Amino acid sequence: MRAVRLSYAETWPQQHVHAIRSAYGQTPWFIHYIDDIEAVLLNKYERLVDLQLATIHLAMRWLKLTTEIFVAERYVEGSEIRMGKGGVGPVDYLTPAEERFPIIDLRAGFHPKRPLPPEVTPMPPYTQIFADRHGFQPRLSVIDLVCNCGP
DSSP: OTTOBOOOSSOHHHHHHHHHHHHHTTSTTHHHHHHHHHHHHTSOOSBHHHHHHHHHHHHHHHTTOOOOOOOOSSOOOSSEEEEETTEEEEOOTTOOGGGEEEOOOOTTTOOTTSOOOTTSOOOOOOOOTTHHHHOOOOSOOHHHHHHHHOO
């Protein structure tokens, strides 16, 4: 994913902003979040990973989460990660104990058609703009949560 570059030959950022405005423009807190959304989506990123990290950091700021995010050079498997002078990456037999840190790997656990992993507490129902017609729709997005519920 680090090598995937973004193309701006099409107007996809503006299309995304328009779709978000259409879907959430009538929500109670939309006006408080749209400037942040536009700032992230309309910024020109060179790589997909940079856009993804910007959206993650924005969501974490909105949710007041202080978890650190580490980007490894290679795919990390197992229950430990190496963090040390050489950077972040997979653990091998040469990794000293002081550079080994436990992780809960939830990458494969999140899928819209499967239940949440047991380590993750589901969000209780909250008021959504179209709930009168569609009922509560769980697990939509952080944008849905903050635009409907606020800070």
